[in-house]
Amino acid sequence: MDAIERRLRDRREEHLAQLKSLLSIPSISALSEHKQDIRRAAEFLKEALTDAGFQNAQLMETAGHPVVYGEWLGKPGKPTVLVYGHYDVQPVDPLHLWQTPPFEPDIRDNQIYARGASDDKGPTFLHIKALEAILQEQGELPVNVKFCIEGEEEVGSAHLEAFLNEHQAQFQADLVLISDTTMLSPVKPSICYGLRGLAACQIDLKTANSDLHSGLYGGAVPNAVHALVELLDTLHAPDGTVTVEGFYDDVIELSPEERAEYAKLPHDDESYRKSLGLPALHGEPGYTTLERLWARPTLELNGIYGGFQGEGTKTVIPNEAHAKVTCRLVPGQDPNKILDLIETHIKKHTPVGATVTFIRQDGGYPYLAPYDHPAIQLAADAYTHAYGVKAVFTRMGGSIPVVETFSQLFHKPVVLMGFSLGDENFHAPNEHFSLTNFDKGLRTLCYYYLNLPTALNA
Amino acid sequence: MDAIERRLRDRREEHLAQLKSLLSIPSISALSEHKQDIRRAAEFLKEALTDAGFQNAQLMETAGHPVVYGEWLGKPGKPTVLVYGHYDVQPVDPLHLWQTPPFEPDIRDNQIYARGASDDKGPTFLHIKALEAILQEQGELPVNVKFCIEGEEEVGSAHLEAFLNEHQAQFQADLVLISDTTMLSPVKPSICYGLRGLAACQIDLKTANSDLHSGLYGGAVPNAVHALVELLDTLHAPDGTVTVEGFYDDVIELSPEERAEYAKLPHDDESYRKSLGLPALHGEPGYTTLERLWARPTLELNGIYGGFQGEGTKTVIPNEAHAKVTCRLVPGQDPNKILDLIETHIKKHTPVGATVTFIRQDGGYPYLAPYDHPAIQLAADAYTHAYGVKAVFTRMGGSIPVVETFSQLFHKPVVLMGFSLGDENFHAPNEHFSLTNFDKGLRTLCYYYLNLPTALNA
Numbered sequence: 001m002d003a004i005e006r007r008l009r010d011r012r013e014e015h016l017a018q019l020k021s022l023l024s025i026p027s028i029s030a031l032s033e034h035k036q037d038i039r040r041a042a043e044f045l046k047e048a049l050t051d052a053g054f055q056n057a058q059l060m061e062t063a064g065h066p067v068v069y070g071e072w073l074g075k076p077g078k079p080t081v082l083v084y085g086h087y088d089v090q091p092v093d094p095l096h097l098w099q100t101p102p103f104e105p106d107i108r109d110n111q112i113y114a115r116g117a118s119d120d121k122g123p124t125f126l127h128i129k130a131l132e133a134i135l136q137e138q139g140e141l142p143v144n145v146k147f148c149i150e151g152e153e154e155v156g157s158a159h160l161e162a163f164l165n166e167h168q169a170q171f172q173a174d175l176v177l178i179s180d181t182t183m184l185s186p187v188k189p190s191i192c193y194g195l196r197g198l199a200a201c202q203i204d205l206k207t208a209n210s211d212l213h214s215g216l217y218g219g220a221v222p223n224a225v226h227a228l229v230e231l232l233d234t235l236h237a238p239d240g241t242v243t244v245e246g247f248y249d250d251v252i253e254l255s256p257e258e259r260a261e262y263a264k265l266p267h268d269d270e271s272y273r274k275s276l277g278l279p280a281l282h283g284e285p286g287y288t289t290l291e292r293l294w295a296r297p298t299l300e301l302n303g304i305y306g307g308f309q310g311e312g313t314k315t316v317i318p319n320e321a322h323a324k325v326t327c328r329l330v331p332g333q334d335p336n337k338i339l340d341l342i343e344t345h346i347k348k349h350t351p352v353g354a355t356v357t358f359i360r361q362d363g364g365y366p367y368l369a370p371y372d373h374p375a376i377q378l379a380a381d382a383y384t385h386a387y388g389v390k391a392v393f394t395r396m397g398g399s400i401p402v403v404e405t406f407s408q409l410f411h412k413p414v415v416l417m418g419f420s421l422g423d424e425n426f427h428a429p430n431e432h433f434s435l436t437n438f439d440k441g442l443r444t445l446c447y448y449y450l451n452l453p454t455a456l457n458a
Numbered sequence: 459m460d461a462i463e464r465r466l467r468d469r470r471e472e473h474l475a476q477l478k479s480l481l482s483i484p485s486i487s488a489l490s491e492h493k494q495d496i497r498r499a500a501e502f503l504k505e506a507l508t509d510a511g512f513q514n515a516q517l518m519e520t521a522g523h524p525v526v527y528g529e530w531l532g533k534p535g536k537p538t539v540l541v542y543g544h545y546d547v548q549p550v551d552p553l554h555l556w557q558t559p560p561f562e563p564d565i566r567d568n569q570i571y572a573r574g575a576s577d578d579k580g581p582t583f584l585h586i587k588a589l590e591a592i593l594q595e596q597g598e599l600p601v602n603v604k605f606c607i608e609g610e611e612e613v614g615s616a617h618l619e620a621f622l623n624e625h626q627a628q629f630q631a632d633l634v635l636i637s638d639t640t641m642l643s644p645v646k647p648s649i650c651y652g653l654r655g656l657a658a659c660q661i662d663l664k665t666a667n668s669d670l671h672s673g674l675y676g677g678a679v680p681n682a683v684h685a686l687v688e689l690l691d692t693l694h695a696p697d698g699t700v701t702v703e704g705f706y707d708d709v710i711e712l713s714p715e716e717r718a719e720y721a722k723l724p725h726d727d728e729s730y731r732k733s734l735g736l737p738a739l740h741g742e743p744g745y746t747t748l749e750r751l752w753a754r755p756t757l758e759l760n761g762i763y764g765g766f767q768g769e770g771t772k773t774v775i776p777n778e779a780h781a782k783v784t785c786r787l788v789p790g791q792d793p794n795k796i797l798d799l800i801e802t803h804i805k806k807h808t809p810v811g812a813t814v815t816f817i818r819q820d821g822g823y824p825y826l827a828p829y830d831h832p833a834i835q836l837a838a839d840a841y842t843h844a845y846g847v848k849a850v851f852t853r854m855g856g857s858i859p860v861v862e863t864f865s866q867l868f869h870k871p872v873v874l875m876g877f878s879l880g881d882e883n884f885h886a887p888n889e890h891f892s893l894t895n896f897d898k899g900l901r902t903l904c905y906y907y908l909n910l911p912t913a914l915n916a
Contacts, residue, residue, distance in 0.1 A: 196673060198773070200771040207736060208734045208735055208736050209734055209735035212734070213856065214756070214758045214760065214784060214786060215654060215786060215854070215855045215856025215857055216751070216854075216855050216856055217734075217751070217855070218751070218756040218758050218786045218855060219698075219741050219742065219750035219751055219754050219755075219756045219786065219855070220730075220739055220740075220741045220747045220750045220751050221734060221736060221739060221740060221741070222736065222738070222739075222740040223758055223759060225759040225760075225761065225762045225781075226694060226758075226759055228762075229687050229690045229691050229759065229762070230691055230694070230696060232687045232691075233687050233688055233690075233691035236684060236688070238688060238809065238810075240677075272678075276666045276667055276670070276675075276679060277666055277667035278665060278666050278679060278680065278811055279810075279811055279812070279813055280680070280810050280811040281678055281679060281680075281811065282678075282679060282680040282809075282810050282811040283677050283678045283679070284677065289678045292677035292678045293674070293675070293676070293677055293678050296677050297677075298672065298676040298677045300672045300676050300681055300684075300773075300775055301681060301683040301684055301687065301765070301776075302672065302683075302765050302766045302771070302772055302773065302774050302775075302776065303683065303764065303765030303766035303767050303772070303774075303776065304683045304686075304687070304762055304763065304764050304765060304779065305762065305763045305764075305767045306761065306762050306763075307759070307760050307761030307762060307782065308760045308761035308782050309761050309763045309780075309782070312819065312820075313658040313760070313782070313784060313819050313820050314760055314761070314782070315656070315658075315758075315760065315784050316760050316761070317758060317760070318759075318760065318761065321762065322767075323683075324765065324766050324767070324771070324772070326672060326771060326773050328672060328673060328676045328677065351696065351740075352696075352737075352738050352740050353736055353737055353738040353739065353740040354737070355737055361770065361771050362770075362771050396673070396674075397673045397674050397675070397676060397677070398671065398673025398674055399673055
């Protein structure tokens with residue numbers, strides 16, 4: 001370990017120069033004029049993997065941008081880690097807000113500034129360099145490693161699932177390791193072990209053939225906006241609880257240990273409320289804010305529309321009204337079942353005089369790593385080694401579709417070891433990545449890889 | 459009466475030729491390029507009044523288009539009737555749907571086709587010709603008569619109230635007579651004696667500083683759309699009753715006689731429902747459809763909007779949501795008081811975590827003529843005389859702002875003697891006016907004017 005860490009220190013400038021080269025490539029997946037840049041970034045990583053000592057490094061074609069693959073399989077019988085990352089980046093507008101050009105990486109205040117520095121070229125690059133250091137110093141890796149670095153994460157990973165399905169055998173592994181999440185703070189490393197899933201639908205409500213004049217018809221006919229309001233109000237209790245029958249049935253409740261851990265995390269409701277400009281917070285009774293965000297499902301009305309929206313007055317009885325709905329799901333819940341429950345509820349509560357069309361949209365499974373799995377516990381130890389403070393276990397309220405994809409496909413733990421910080425402007429001008437986390441991240445990952453066989457008793 | 463009716467028959471072609479001349483003038487008040495046409499139409503009526511034997515016929519300027527005035531005040535001590543009408547017309551688009559050009563009046567199938575034929579040049583013209591016939595045959599009128607024919611009805615009568623306020627003494631009368639409403643059917647003449655009023659407002663609801671990500675914040679913060687739905691759902695009971703405290707307090711209930719009259723009117727709920735394409739009608743329990751439309755107040759959500767309205771899914775927690783509201787008010791109710799009650803209700807029921815801005819908009823008083831006033835009862839007799847069937851008493855669910863203006867200003871009965879039919883395409887291509895109603899309308903009005911002194915015991 002000492003030799004490896006010495007090597008990382010000695011070669012820091014060389015590594016940063018390589019990262020700068022990678023960050024110089026404008027691999028924006030959303031813009032078709034950058035298609036060649038996307039390929040250049042993929043080629044760069046293929047070379048970097050080969051240089052690091054990986055075999056079979058190659059660009060594998062998908063229906064969209066290619067996936068970069070590389071492998072080191074020199075330890076038959078030992079566990080195999082699949083490392084996921086992405087080399088595509090977000091667009092850069094508005095360009096004039098960047099202090100230095102987004103594809104001319106600049107180091108200042110111990111941060112490296114460039115589009116993709118934090119999301120996700122920097123963190124992905126750490127894995128290559130950490131593994132290279134081990135391989136070069138020890139002549140071998142402690143475990144087998146495969147890389148899957150995609151080029152479409154910022155446009156929804158549209159082709160990844162089909163690609164992995166097609167190449168399932170090749171990407172088989174005992175665990176998936178991803179560095180594409182954030183730490184709680186620079187002095188508070190964290191391992192995210194749970195994500196919420198998604199279930200989306202649309203409710204279209206109709207009454208009469210056409211809008212009607214409120215003077216000539218008002219009082220005798222149903223109003224689509226009234227009916228929708230009445231229907232939607234049956235979805236929640238005033239305290240915020242979802243009242244769809246069976247909605248909470250499959251929820252895996254938080255363990256007392258998890259609740260105790262969350263209670264220790266730095267969070268203050270009052271400053272949270274103030275920062276959002278809210279008169280009051282509002283959520284399911286019996287749970288703290290972090291519990292509500294991380295481990296309780298929601299049914300959220302994302303939008304509503306019907307009738308007149310202009311200035312002034314229009315005396316119309318609307319004949320149509322619409323609602324956009326998404327649920328955040330927590331471990332145990334199935335998006336299809338949840339949509340079934342909502343559909344049943346909607347049909348049961350459709351008001352007199354209205355007809356409702358229920359449209360099912362996207363769904364995504366929630367993810368929960370086995371909290372006490374040794375591969376997860378080891379991640380915490382690795383952070384503790386590099387950062388000198390105990391790492392904490394958190395969940396996230398959002399969804400990471402690729403985590404769900406890997407989890408559903410391989411049924412293996414997905415370990416989320418993030419090195420980015422929430423204020424590093426990913427998806428915004430002046431994206432940057434902390435060089436402190438660059439250095440400590442390398443040490444964290446080396447520790448993790450080196451100790452994995454022992455942790456897994458393999 | 460015989461001589462008068464003979465005169466009307468003898469001069470029918472002459473009268474129709476005059477009406478055609480009036481209908482040839484494209485006096486569209488909404489389009490500024492027709493300003494000179496508006497004046498031409500006003501001048502035409504001034505001449506027609508003078509020719510009919512009225513004095514002081516003149517164009518009186520307003521802040522917009524002029525009002526045509528004329529008077530015959532030869533019966534001091536006898537009642538004075540103020541006749542209101544309008545000479546402006548609606549625009550004519552889409553022009554290609556007209557069978558004959560809108561300002562080239564054409565008589566076919568005993569209808570006269572032209573923009574303004576039914577609304578309201580035709581009916582207004584009937585008053586001039588009926589009074590001319592009496593004046594020419596008898597040398598005097600049985601009552602004093604003043605005309606107020608405005609040129610801005612189709613653009614909201616924006617300047618009429620201020621104008622009448624300014625000239626209140628000149629327009630003083632014992633009753634106001636208006637022919638700008640419809641009959642129930644060609645064989646069912648009707649007198650409208652009640653109109654609903656209006657009270658409009660907007661509800662703007664806000665939660666957080668900005669829209670929030672449903673993954674990162676969902677479950678812990680209020681959602682403006684949820685809050686608005688919860689708030690709006692407190693406004694009605696599921697059966698359609700308005701649940702704003704005090705909303706019905708001032709409503710003048712229908713008399714048993716009125717209910718009995720309405721029950722005799724031709725109306726079939728099932729065909730009404732089918733014609734509107736509705737699964738079911740919906741309204742306040744305990745009242746029939748006609749009662750709900752004519753004599754019960756409503757609180758109608760005319761529009762709702764907040765959050766995402768695009769295609770697909772957006773996982774957003776909206777921080778703003780809005781509702782447009784109008785009430786139709788019935789006799790007894792005061793629009794300002796109703797808005798006060800709604801505002802109080804909204805404030806009382808504002809959900810946790812939300813702030814609400816209540817914006818007061820238009821208001822208009824309901825109108826109810828004294829059902830048993832002899833000037834109203836005489837109107838029914840006049841129809842019976844000309845149509846040979848008993849006229850019925852109805853109300854209207856809509857509002858006629860000028861009726862409210864006259865009622866509030868003069869506190870005298872406003873008698874609505876309509877000769878138009880609901881299917882005469884006012885505001886649409888191929889507007890027309892039935893020549894049967896042209897003929898019977900003249901006879902009805904002559905009978906009315908001639909018998910008014912007796913009816914009023916004056």
